[in-house]
Amino acid sequence: MNQSPRHFHLLQVALCGGAIATAATLTLFGPGLSRSVRAALQDSPKTILDEAWQIVNSEYVDGTFNQKDWQAVRQSLLGKNYTSREEAYTALRKSLEQLEDPYTRFMDPKQYQALNSQTSGELSGVGIRLELNEKTKILTVVEPIENSPALKAGIQAGDRILAINGKLTKGMSVEDASNLIRGDVGTKVTLRIDRDTKSAFDIPLQRARIELPTVRYSLRQEGQKRIGYIRLNEFSAHAPQQMRRAIQDLTGQKVDAFVLDLRSNPGGLLQASIDISRMWMDSGSIVRTVNRKGENEQLAANRTALTKLPLAVLVDGNSASSSEILTGALKDNGRATVVGSQTFGKALVQSVHSLSDGSGLAVTIAHYYTPDGTDISQKGITPDIKIDLSDSQRQKLASNPKLIGTKDDPQYLRALNVLEAEFAKVKQPTAAQRQSRNNCLIPGLTCRSNVQ
Structure with missing residues (x-):
């Protein structure tokens, strides 16, 4: 403009x-x-x-x-x-x-x-909401955002993020972690995930434009x-x-x-x-x-x-x-x-x-x-x-x-x-009105009732 x-x-x-x-x-x-x-x-x-x-x-x-x-x-x-x-x-x-x-x-x-x-x-990132767990003080996934790279890659609520591109997250704030995870569309970031059901593993993600x-x-x-x-x-x-x-x-x-x-x-x-x-x-x-x-x-x-x-x-x-x-x-x-x-x-x-x-x-x-x-x-x-x-x-x-x-x-x-x-x-319909409405469901019968 x-x-x-x-x-x-x-x-x-x-x-x-x-x-x-x-x-x-x-x-x-x-x-x-x-x-x-x-x-x-x-x-x-x-x-x-x-x-x-x-x-x-x-x-x-x-x-x-x-x-x-x-x-x-x-x-x-x-x-x-x-x-x-x-x-x-x-x-x-x-x-x-x-x-x-x-x-x-x-x-x-x-x-x-x-x-x-x-x-x-919108934002450019992988599409996860983070929090610092009050008890463990570990960065934890609150939820992956719908249609995001994180959701498609299988990241789950409750996953703990141990590292971002190899940088340990211990002592890291949510804001600092978010700044590391966000980036230009098309670039990549790797998160090391700790999940109760398996040992720690890496998930590579490609940043995308995400609708919040x-x-x-x-x-x-x-x-x-x-x-x-x-x-x-x-x-x-x-x-x-x-x-x-x-x-x-x-x-x-x-x-x-x-x-x-x-x-x-x-x-x-x-x-x-x-x-x-x-x-x-x-x-x-x-x-x-x-x-x-x-x-x-x-x-x-x-x-x-x-x-x-x-x-x-x-x-x-x-x-x-x-x-x-x-x-x-x-x-x-x-x-x-x-x-x-x-x-x-x-x-x-x-x-x-x-x-x-x-x-x-x-x-x-x-x-x-x-x-x-x-x-x-x-x-x-x-x-x-x-x-x-x-x-x-x-x-x-x-x-x-x-x-x-x-x-x-x-x-x-x-x-x-x-x-x-x-x-x-709201005034309830009379018996006659209810019958009229029911008649509207009978094939071939012309309906003139305004009851909806």
Whole structure:
């Protein structure tokens, strides 16, 4: 994308939450610089400073820049000499702090690359989740990811990794091990595995591009009802297609209702939240955004809902941004009952730009409001059914994640009670209606009943 970001439709550059995605390239150097100054900047760390300054100058949601003289900030940045890029990075971060906006921030190349991997919902590696076993202090496989080289090679949950490319893992952190295992697509890595059923052995693996699962789902038989439980961890680029598969698969299994778990979901891509909202809503507003010029953009459902079955949504204090967009849309439109704790309260939208040295800049470009016009900034969304977990309950779920989304999970249990109450409100068909529906199964008989 070579055109100026300011001409983009909001969804092409927007993100919400702790995760961010690449937005666009940018123009270099503003007007008023002489040719000699431009030439000097091209080979200087000041290149990045000027690129970043221009983006903020043209896009930042607050045209007063938090009552700061943004032109003076530029003069200060470009008026200094820097001995390294790191020194320039530090100066840029300090300048951005003047905006008092934690979401407008600079990322060095490593941070920017990590963020892109996060929001793309992909990574280059072998596809295993690791943990450091609390008792043995040995790196252990939690699970191999679906369709990954690790799964295809037969790596199993519980396998202990003794070495990576011959380097012993004793005393190694999960992060250090992950950095060794990840690498460019097509390259190879060898893991030495210790498994209870056999002596230690080596497994050679070829790294591949792996789609990370952000949606997990299962069918729960709760009394007489079949509940489709879906947990969404993040709004990555792959989240919509994974959500679509989950809804369709569970619908095919004849569920009676859904529980959508957005707890501890920090957000992600704005477009993903819109796409997923449309899977649950046939009509109604989803969100309204306002940029620094006061221009409004209304985003709405488009009659593409995949289900109309009863829905309960679980949230907590770590449900933020894109999670709050989806929650607000479902709540304000009466599509779902929201259960849990007050949400985080982040009502800002960012765009992210790649800078010329591989670093990146996230800039707040808009404020958003729920369909009812509510500003949730620093307030969050109040659930329809408010139920906070005690410290002991949180600790119990954190220490045993398998209990999340079960009857040992108080918020999930309350969601089941809500759905049960909704089932009770549904008027049962009369004997005549049931007979009419049965007649529809008789070959040759014309059916006019609307009972479904």
